[in-house]
Amino acid sequence: MTAWSEIDVEAASVPELLSARIAQLIDSGRVEAGSKLPSERALVTMLGASRISIRHALQDLELRGYLTRKPRAGRIVAPLEMRALAEGSIFGSMSSDQRTVREVMDLRTVVEPPIAERAAVRHRTSELHALRTPLETSERELGNRPPSLQVMQLCDVQFHLAIAGLAHNSMLTRLVTETNEWMAPSRQASFQTEQRMQRSVDAHRSIYHAIAERDPVRARKAMHDHLADVLEAITPLAH
Numbered sequence: 001m002t003a004w005s006e007i008d009v010e011a012a013s014v015p016e017l018l019s020a021r022i023a024q025l026i027d028s029g030r031v032e033a034g035s036k037l038p039s040e041r042a043l044v045t046m047l048g049a050s051r052i053s054i055r056h057a058l059q060d061l062e063l064r065g066y067l068t069r070k071p072r073a074g075r076i077v078a079p080l081e082m083r084a085l086a087e088g089s090i091f092g093s094m095s096s097d098q099r100t101v102r103e104v105m106d107l108r109t110v111v112e113p114p115i116a117e118r119a120a121v122r123h124r125t126s127e128l129h130a131l132r133t134p135l136e137t138s139e140r141e142l143g144n145r146p147p148s149l150q151v152m153q154l155c156d157v158q159f160h161l162a163i164a165g166l167a168h169n170s171m172l173t174r175l176v177t178e179t180n181e182w183m184a185p186s187r188q189a190s191f192q193t194e195q196r197m198q199r200s201v202d203a204h205r206s207i208y209h210a211i212a213e214r215d216p217v218r219a220r221k222a223m224h225d226h227l228a229d230v231l232e233a234i235t236p237l238a239h
Helices: 001-007 017-029 040-047 051-063 080-087 101-123 129-141 151-166 168-182 184-190 192-210 217-233
Strands: 069-070 074-077
Touching: 001 101, 017 151, 040 051, 051 069, 051 151, 051 168, 080 192, 101 151, 101 192, 101 217, 129 151, 129 184, 129 192, 151 184, 151 192, 192 217
Parallel strands: none
Antiparallel strands: 069 074
């Protein structure tokens, strides 16, 4: 368990960073293949991160072939062969320079508006808290001077992943998880000013209300407009 203490609290609070740190522990052999991972609850206590951050990081590692699940054993570190298979998949085989920001945003523009549309139709009212929580957290954070870029980025990731969850399609959730990871380098640029942060929160609020009110047409349009606005903000990085 000593290897887990090497993960700093700051990294543990952001799913992308936490996923990268755990992958490093596995790649270095500090956490060996076949090792059983601590439970999500235990990792929350050990790392001081939210359960949502832990869960998203572990889902990403499963998608990339680092982790697998066994009945009654939970998550375990997968053998190296599984990682090789994942790297040969449509996502794993793409190098970071191939995944240009513009291409990823183009993919998100194609995929995420219809996901929001489905979420408006398929969600259960009891599930809306998963969408409302990151929205309200980001709204409160905007009251701080200055707002925390780290908090705003995390809320953005959580909000978009929550929408995918409300669509009740595990494949869509995996796809959004992957594209959000690819967007990590550009997310800072999209929140470069408090004005940009406010625009993002306003867009998220519009998307939330459309989904909560079960208006699929409005949800789809609100998501499309939001992503188009983000692309405009990060255009200097998209070449």
